[in-house]
Amino acid sequence: MNAPNELAAVAGSARRVPTYCYQCVAGPDLLTVKVVDGIATEVEPNFCAAGIHPGHGKVCVKAYGLVQKTYHPNRVSSPMKRTNPRKGRHEDPGFVPISWDEALSIVADKLNAIRAQGLLDESGYPRVAASFGGAGTPQAYMGTFPAFLAAFGPMDMGFGSGQGVKCYHSEHLYGEYWHRAFIVAPDTPRTEYIISCGMNIEASGGVAGVARHADARIRGLKRVQVEPHLSVTGACSAEWIPIRPKTDAAFLFALMHVMLAAPRERLDIAFLAGHTASPYLVGPHGYFLRDPASRKPLLHDTRSGAAAPFDAPGATPALEGRYEADAIEIGPDDEVLAQGRLQGTTAFTLYAEHMAQYTPEWAQGVCEVPAATIRRIANEYLDHARVGETIVVDGVTLPFRPVAVTLGKTVNNGWGGYECVWARTMLAALVGALEVPGGTIGTTVRLNRTYNDRHKSVKAGLDGFMDYPLNPTDKARWKPKPNIRNAYRTMVPLAADGPWSQALGPTHFSWMFLDETPKGLPRVTLPDLWIVYRTNPAISFWDTPGLQEKMARFPFVVAFAFTRDETNHYADILLPEAGDLESLQLIRIGGTKYVEQFWDHAGFALRQPVVAPEGDVRDFTDIATELARRCGLTDKYVDAINRGIACVPLKVAGHDFSLPANQSPSCEAVWDAVCKAASAEVSEGREVHGLDWWREHGTMTHPYSQVEWFLYPTLERMNLRFELPYQERLQRVGAELGRRLHEHDMRWWDTQLLEYRALPEWHDFPGLWDEALRDAGAEPSDYPLWLLTARSMQYAWGGNMAMQLMKEVADNVTGHRGVIVNASTARRLGIEDGDEIELSVPHRTTRGRAVVREGIRPDTLLAIGQFEHWVTPFAKDIGNASLNSLAAMSLKLTDSTGSGCDVVRVRLARAGAKS
């Protein structure tokens, strides 16, 4: 167990206060804030945490904005109410300050009226909706509000603010499906070779990502960055390969082709045969051949020369070939497709034969990467894979396969995402580099439980694979009526049905379907009350002008507000919560967590009021407690806290710190109890520390073995296989879903259903954008350039657009002052660096400045970050173009997981130039 030493005293009236920053998904970072005479002045790393933190205790650049954030002159400093009933972009909301009592009364009255009316509306959708910023980070700031949400009952959390289209959507769903990898990372400290297709780890991997990769580079890691532009990550890589946008699947398929054409001994045959479904026999209809009695999938046992169930003791499975077996082949809805003496082909043989068509020469024509380069990279990958070697980690001998493939946004979501994620996982599986040291590994789970331990989420399922909570598609259990507006449970089996699933459905559908609900779904309605926190979908989602128009129709919006912004412009009530440095909360840290947070420790960290709150703001926990009281939900609210919704169950390891359910607890009482329970958990009951101890020490952890980073040992122990390469189950699910939808005369999802393929195929993914342009009545050649976006490390998440310091430092990084244009393209169009330019899609145009660079493909433009603010103070004067106002929400560009990706075809011209 580790608790940092007492923080070094600083001179005079100054002191250093430990806290955390979790503004972005790559956190938390542990920091101290220097406070002089009660004023926060400096952010520093918590040097005491250097020994426990995977980024050596450093603090991301964004955290340095927290001081400016605390004292921002444009903070909303008291509750406000709207006085202008008309809502619209050009309507002044007429916000006037009100007391907390009045504000909470208004909100509670609304909520109570809704409760009285019924929590679901006539369409069956929750009357209350809530949108929070991405990836769960707001939960690290909203205190006990989740307890209030749990006490309240059904809410629609599916109005996205970018989730689904701006996350690693296919990676989340398939990654968790195949290897409990909601996010995938290389085992960076040990890997030697990474193929990174657009993964911008140096900008999005946070402190841990940056530190781990820097150490690896010095160690000699070779990373090949495959991406249309020379990103920060491309810059830091050994090699940059400027691939054509949205063709990564072709590149990855060709890599597999080369590897499959290599001598078999270069692959990890033992891994494929013993730890994947490669030897499973596939019948003539494309489904596994099964034992007629047990219905277990069959493989061919080379020892007996006959078929055997996959788990037959002592069987030596044939990896390749075609074999006959007495079997049954079962299709969708338990249909028996064939039975008797059937010919089966091993899944691996089908896979290898399937990949034969994807030669490097073919791929070169698609993705514009030379075939020789593809061959070289595939062979380098094989050369580094060290098939057959082992390594000792914390005393445990494990396979050592120091090669990894990572995918970035727009590669691992939207159309083509399935193919890329599958190819990435198969590239690992081919050399046994999946979930082993040095290889491609998962970070955490969000669709399976428990969140804090992905090993515990591994449960034996059917057919020798891990269980997965797919939304049912069989006739008896499929739910034609969605529980929320984005219909994830109805349309997306892989989204599962847990607390995170709502945000992992097609969250743009909630917005799209407000205007026109497609056939078969209950009419999508406006929520009676919408709660917004740490998110600004009016800027951060797509079709932002259209979104804003819809927001104006929302009858009642409650926005927790730091400053005024483009979303709370449509709010009825603004509630200013105490800020990052003003409020109290304990969170879990350590273990393994995205993006590259692989710790040797696990435990908890406290965020505490570093300074007195500015203005009439309230701690989120106090707000939640008071709302619960006014809604008559205190008992349920306290019960949720006692059960652990606020970080940790209060009854733990021989101690019971539960709060009395019949009274509203103070903020300090809640977190004191949580702190005590957390310290008891970390110390296995030996130590109990209250809030005061935590205020002083900030964190408390215990060692966490690196063996826990890898899922392979758990699967091996449980005798489970990775569900690769052949996607029999998904094929079945897709077929069943199609039947269910057609039974309800829903045919608008037919294209998406085609994605449920047992062996993913290349499709002309870039061509989809041509089709979308034609559908919009435009000629694709008039919009020849691919507009992409990329993470701004300095701005991303946390409301940093209003921070002068963030703009100042971000401007040092190319692309933060405009749209990056290739120099030859700029010359052709008569554009010079700094010129004002116009980006157009059919029926919409936006403006920005040209940043002329060589490090981008001539057919590609890059607009970093998300801009075009018109309310947010400071941000509204930046004047950068944003992809979001040009990107349309489109069913056509939505894949079967309900995801799209940040790609827009545009026309570029110098502003004012004649087209």
Added chain:
Amino acid sequence: MTRWAMVADLRRCVGCQTCTAACRHANATPPGVQWRRVLDVEVGEFPDVKRVFLPVGCQHCDEPPCLDVCPTTATRKRDDGIVTVDYDLCLGCGYCAVACPYQARHRTPRAVFAYGGAPAKHEAKRHDPARIAVATKCTFCVERIDSGTAQGLTPGVDPEATPACVNSCLSGALAFGDLDDPGSNVSQLLRENRHFRMHAELGTGPGFYYLWDKALPEAAQ
């Protein structure tokens, strides 16, 4: 003797600007005044392009051009190599700024605050009128070094005695230490890696080294 020096490993730096922000915090410089900053440099033509992140700032030269030109003796060089500015002597002529080949000097004619107008609380707390209209630049966080060494701490090793940019650096690109101590971290880094100094041809002898590759085998021995 002691010669404080900084080392920036260009292989590690990712251009995140955390050092820039940390320096702004530690030294309470006004908006736009970045004593430490990281440049984003592009070399070559598509598709053969490299992009390099280059931390820059005062190089604390052996022969500082700013020192010789300063008419007031406000600029001085300490025995440990740190080049300082006496804000009470400086008349703000800007001569040192044009003399510096590293563009490391700044002059803010009047008080500037992040959001214009009045200073925010933290800005008011730390605003130093002595630094208005005079030359300012990176000091290697000399106060930290002095107070740290007075406490027996080692700059470059103990955070309390180490420049803020080095403390903050996410990638471990920045290192600080005593060049005259062969056992210091910077001496070791320079032994083990190939390096250059910016504009070495000018003979200024920068106390700021850029690492770009590991040492050739024979050099490392």
Added chain:
Amino acid sequence: MTIAYAYGPNPWPQSFWDARAAANFVCGGAGAGLVVAAALSGARGTALVVPLLAGLAIVACGLAAVFAEIGRPLRAANVVRNPATSWMTREAIVAPLLFACGVAGAFGSLAFVATAAALALAFVYCQGRMVHAARGIPAWRAPQVPWLFVATGMAEGLGLWLALAAFLELRSARVAGWLGVAIIARYVIFRIYRRGLGRALAAAPARALDAAGRALLWGGTLAPLVLLAIAAAVRTQPWAPWLLLAAGLCAALFGAWLKATLVLRAGHTQGYTLPALPVRGTRA
């Protein structure tokens, strides 16, 4: 509020010395040159006093301009604290001596006139060395810069003297001859200087400097030489002094233009260069 930043890696225009500093160099050179011209002219009485005082006044104007630029004018006296190495200090020390001797020469002993001329030369040399010591600016730190400053200062001062001569009806043949020598020397030094810079200059300062160089050749060198030659040929004509005036003004104005260009438009920093690129993770 938008805050503008100007940082590399590419060379960018220095922003510390603006038109006020340029005025100091333009006026300092021309004024000092005028003092020297007054001494060289051998004139006496009004013909000496007027150019001499005018030269001092021009130098004073330059110093006043730069005084307006410094951040802490109340500490201006600190400028003299570093005579050991700072050419700005030396300029500041020479300046009052120049004024004292100049005034003494104008109203007292003629012996001070020669001293004033020597101090004027010293003053303009200090300015040249001052710019030369600004090693952050490639166009300034070239070894020819001090001599270029001396030559331009003399050419401009002599040119101004000739312009004044037209009004004061002075005998000007000797000074005209010196001007011819000065403008030729100035252009020759400029060419050597420019060739020495070679490609060390970024595109923008090179363009600016070359444009000013062309102007110097045609307007500041050839034109005054032709005018001087014609004036010599027609020296008996009543309008001959006007040719000298035109020659003098051309010499002075195009020289001033060059100097202002050098400070304001060619004053780009060196930027940053990478003698080696980082090897990130592996050798290609």
